[in-house]
Amino acid sequence: GQQLNQSPQSMFIQEGEDVSMNCTSSSIFNTWLWYKQDPGEGPVLLIALYKAGELTSNGRLTAQFGITRKDSFLNISASIPSDVGIYFCAGNFPNSNYQLIWGAGTKLIIKP
């Protein structure tokens, strides 16, 4: 079946640092979505991407839909303590009937 490879699995960073994470697929995707999940909560949609090459920002977050349609990255600039959480990429591939394929998640931890 379809799979997404998300990396890194976890990141330990200092407050103020920039963060980058990415997802790759073996197949082309029509849509890339990035979510953040805090403990005890459901995932929250951060950014949605619909076109190859699309670059979209949401505050300090920037995400891009790879030109090959098989990858996407998410950058967070100048990280702050509330950025801690698990970030998931998700994608929708052709003929998937609105179902999403999910990455394994990137856990972001800020060093004290």
Next chain:
Amino acid sequence: SAVISQKPSRDICQRGTSLTIQCQVDSQVTMMFWYRQQPGQSLTLIATANQGSEATYESGFVIDKFPISRPNLTFSTLTVSNMSPEDSSIYLCSVDTGGVYEQYFGPGTRLTVT
């Protein structure tokens, strides 16, 4: 987007019993989804529940174990039947509000089976 609530938020249940989880949306939506998430893991789709049709289950999930109801465009339930400790997990419902592949999630139901 949509505002989604789930009940209960958490429960501790005895093995062999069943629990019904409710999902309520503040607007009418066609597509609703039920997921399971083990602690620290990614999301696994259980089934897609569209109003007016039978739920569509993913491989590894069966209707007898996870019956789903979708009586209208704002509400759905998922029942976890004949529970075992392996069913301990977080159960999430989500909705696709406009057919644009963006899913919005409820806060989840944390289930512990003893």
